[in-house]
Amino acid sequence: MALDGSLERLRREGHIVVVGASLAGLRAAETLREEGFTGTLTMIGDEPYEPYDRPPLSKQVLLGLVPVDQTALPRRRAIDARWRLGVAATALDMAAKRVALADDTSVEYDRLLIATGVRSRPWPNELEAGLDGVFVLRTTDDAARLVHRLRAGPRRVLVIGAGFTGSEIASVCRERELPVTVAERGPAPLVGALGGVIGEVAAELQHQHGVDLRCGVMVTGLDGDGAGRLRRAHFSDGDTLDVEVAVVALGATRNTEWLAGSGLAAGPRGIACDAGCRAFDVRGIVCDDVFVAGDVARSPHPLFGYQFLSLEHWGNAVAQAEVAAHNMISPGERRRPHLWTPYFWSAQFGVNIKSVGVPNMADQILVSQGSLSEHRFTAAYGYQGRVIAAVTFDQAKWLEFYQRQIERAAPFPLPFTTVDRRTEGMRPVPAGFPDPSVPSHGPEVTVSGHSPTDQRVTFTPA
Amino acid sequence: MRVVVDLNRCQGYAQCAFLAPDVFAMHGEEALLYDAEPDDARRTDVLRAVAACPVRAITVEGAGGRWTADRVGASNGA
Numbered sequence: 001m002a003l004d005g006s007l008e009r010l011r012r013e014g015h016i017v018v019v020g021a022s023l024a025g026l027r028a029a030e031t032l033r034e035e036g037f038t039g040t041l042t043m044i045g046d047e048p049y050e051p052y053d054r055p056p057l058s059k060q061v062l063l064g065l066v067p068v069d070q071t072a073l074p075r076r077r078a079i080d081a082r083w084r085l086g087v088a089a090t091a092l093d094m095a096a097k098r099v100a101l102a103d104d105t106s107v108e109y110d111r112l113l114i115a116t117g118v119r120s121r122p123w124p125n126e127l128e129a130g131l132d133g134v135f136v137l138r139t140t141d142d143a144a145r146l147v148h149r150l151r152a153g154p155r156r157v158l159v160i161g162a163g164f165t166g167s168e169i170a171s172v173c174r175e176r177e178l179p180v181t182v183a184e185r186g187p188a189p190l191v192g193a194l195g196g197v198i199g200e201v202a203a204e205l206q207h208q209h210g211v212d213l214r215c216g217v218m219v220t221g222l223d224g225d226g227a228g229r230l231r232r233a234h235f236s237d238g239d240t241l242d243v244e245v246a247v248v249a250l251g252a253t254r255n256t257e258w259l260a261g262s263g264l265a266a267g268p269r270g271i272a273c274d275a276g277c278r279a280f281d282v283r284g285i286v287c288d289d290v291f292v293a294g295d296v297a298r299s300p301h302p303l304f305g306y307q308f309l310s311l312e313h314w315g316n317a318v319a320q321a322e323v324a325a326h327n328m329i330s331p332g333e334r335r336r337p338h339l340w341t342p343y344f345w346s347a348q349f350g351v352n353i354k355s356v357g358v359p360n361m362a363d364q365i366l367v368s369q370g371s372l373s374e375h376r377f378t379a380a381y382g383y384q385g386r387v388i389a390a391v392t393f394d395q396a397k398w399l400e401f402y403q404r405q406i407e408r409a410a411p412f413p414l415p416f417t418t419v420d421r422r423t424e425g426m427r428p429v430p431a432g433f434p435d436p437s438v439p440s441h442g443p444e445v446t447v448s449g450h451s452p453t454d455q456r457v458t459f460t461p462a
Numbered sequence: 463m464r465v466v467v468d469l470n471r472c473q474g475y476a477q478c479a480f481l482a483p484d485v486f487a488m489h490g491e492e493a494l495l496y497d498a499e500p501d502d503a504r505r506t507d508v509l510r511a512v513a514a515c516p517v518r519a520i521t522v523e524g525a526g527g528r529w530t531a532d533r534v535g536a537s538n539g540a
Contacts, residue, residue, distance in 0.1 A: 053466055053498060060495040070499035074464035074523030315470040343470040350490030352474060394492045397473045 004331065010110055011329050014039040017099055017107050018081075019089045020115030020255075021045025023053065024294030024317040028113050029079040031325035041081040042107055044099065046116075047139060048086035055314055057143040058168040059347055063175060064151065068144045089116070092262040094281075094290065111328045114259075114271060114279065115294040115321065118252035118312060123160075128222040133230030135247045137165060146247065150176060154244035157181070158233050160219050162189035164346045166249030167202065171348040174209045181212040181241060183219050183233075186434055194355070194391055196432020197365050198379060201372050201393065205349040222246060252312060254296050264290065270298040270310045275337035277324035293317065293324040299338060303407065304358050304388070313344045341403055345396075351375055354396045357389030357406045364428040368418045370395060378402070381431055382412030463505060464523045465498050471519035481514055482507035 016032060018025045021043045029041055045051075053071045060066040084101065091100040092112075100106045120136035123129035133154075135146045150157070150173070157173045159166045162184035173180035186192060188199030189206060206213045218236040225231045233241050259266040264287070265280040266272075271292045273279045277299065278286040292299075294317040298310040319340040327335040346353045362381035370377030370393075378398045381389035387410045390402030398419075405414070413428050465485065467478075474492035478485070485500045485508055500508060512520045 055469070056495075056498060059489075060497075063495075065495060066497050067499075070497070072464055072499060074466050074521050076521070076523075315468070318468075345469045345472075347489060347493035347495070350493070352490065352492035352494075354470075394474075394490070396492055399473075 007329070007331055010039065011037055012039060014110040015042070015108065016040070016111045016113065016328065017042045017044065017109035018113045018115060019044045019099060020113075020117055020294065020296070021047070021083070021085060022051050022115070022117055022294070022317075023073065023314065024115035024117070024321040025113070026051040026073055026075070026079075026321075027318050028115065028293055028321035028325040029081055030076045031322045032329060033077060033079050035326060035329060037329050039110075041079060042084060042109075043079075043081045044084045044087065044089055044101065044107065046086070046088035046102075047141075049140060050083070050085070052140055054138070057140065058137055058165055058172070061143050062137075062147055062150065062169065062172040064147060068140055068147055071140070089258050092259055092264065092290075094263055094287070097289065109289075111289045111291065113291045113293060113321075113324055113328065114296060115292070115317075116255035116258070117295045118254050120248070121250045121253045123222070123246075123248045123250075125222070128224075129248070130228075131222060131224040131230040132228055133243075133245050134222060135245065137169060137247060137249065138252070146245075149245055150178065154178060156241070156243045156245075158183065158219070158241065158243040158246040159249055160246060161249035161251065162186075162202075162206075162213070162215075163192065163249060163251060164190065164348075166247070167206070167348045168346060169247050169249060170206065170211050171209070174211060174349070179212070181214065181243070182206060183217055183235065184213070184215045185218050187215055189213070189215075191432070191434055192360065194359055195362065195365060195381075196434075197367075197372070197429060198391060199432065201375060205351060205375065209349045219246075252295070254310070256296060269308075270296050272308060273297050273299045275299055275301075275339070276327050276335050277320060277338055278327070291324045291328050293320040302339065303341065303409075304361060309342070309358065311342050313342060315343045316340055341407060343399075343403075351393050352396060353391065353393055354399050355389065355391045356399050356403045357381065357387075359389040359391060359431070360433055362388050362431045362433070364412065365431040366413050366428040367422070367425040368414060369398060369420045369425070371422050371424060378418075380405075380412065380414060382428060385412055386410065387412045387414065463500060463502055463508065465496060465500060465508060466521050467494060467496055468519045468521070469494065471517045473517055475516050477514040477516065478511035478520060482511040486511060 051073045056071045088102045098108045120138040156179045159170045159182045170180050170182045189202040191199035221234040223232040254270045256266040273292040277291045279290040279292045295312045298308040300306045301309050320338050323338040359381045362383045364382040368380045376394045378392045378395045387405045479488050486496045489495045
């Protein structure tokens, strides 16, 4: 099949600009070259570093097992790109096909890939956020600052928010034998992502490892001393606590502000795109030359009712980048949909937690293998009578089987016997997710309805 | 050299931790931690680990004829 002339020209001598030089941006660039794009490729990144891997930052890097600047991502191939690192994109002009940069230059494109990802949600009180001793953890610079402070042996660390990142940080603190308090507004750690049943297990793990876990409370204020150093935290239950370090782990916010006024359907929930990774404009029409991939994208998924999903997952960044890159240089009939089944992992308190599917859509849960009390189990999640997700604690080998059940919309509860089924696994129970209308830092999967231009979202901190 | 493990694929078989213990280590019974930029002296070990991984979760660059990173300019890379 012959490509039409303009696409052939694009592939040969066009200019593709990738905004966002992290995992998704890099894998997209590699795929473009792999699939024969020989034109000009420009990579724009706001951090002054070449693409690096973030998951190790809250694990081996924070533990001090690996130097903070040594998580650069391996390249799959040469990409022969023009790199513009340390310069953020500040505006998009879709009519002129031009991206403005923070150094007052601009770059014109024939096709654009937006992979600007997310950033840590900062502590909402700016004065308190600026205290010496208040940290977030998202970038390698964040990790460098925090690991330096943990090494100094603070008398107590406060982690604000018990989602995955907060829980992993608390786990590292205990491994470093640092006293740590975790404050979580919800009823249990990980409750937004995995629900109340599994949240109870996560709470048990924290207690067992000596974490001072405080659920159902908010941090209402942080005090500094005369020199601007963090000294004390105040809680919504009236308690106060002397702390030297506070890590704000209240989830992430999507890097879409630079697109304000661009005409793209971009907002706090991300940039809406179709299953082929083409961005929607505010009218709900897909753009032919602007594509989206990674944490900043939200796209409809047929397995989950065609709702728009935002996935802050490592695997999603890779898979979506590959699809976006392929589609950017392919004619319509050769384009592929991004149908990746959500997958993620977390390591905390010596346990390997993995998930497949979208747990927070579920209404029921069933411990189909192993036992919650042993902290080694597989739990299946059901939604309207079908399997929609599964989570394992130290039983990763079973997850692929459940992935297939999800993909074929197998009935829930599972109609067959499973290995190591216990009495607790005989009957489904409510999964125990908090009211989704209450904003949470918890879910790393956000289900945001069907509207490509849905921009209503407000966040109430802690 | 550079290493990344797709921990979605990883099922904790620990073959890598046996074959390249200076680079890969089990943390608890199933979680894997690894050095993403091990010393080139570990190349042979790491390549053995890559080959032995039952789920092919390990990607390496700068070893065994694979391409090495191109130069990255600080802000204006032509």
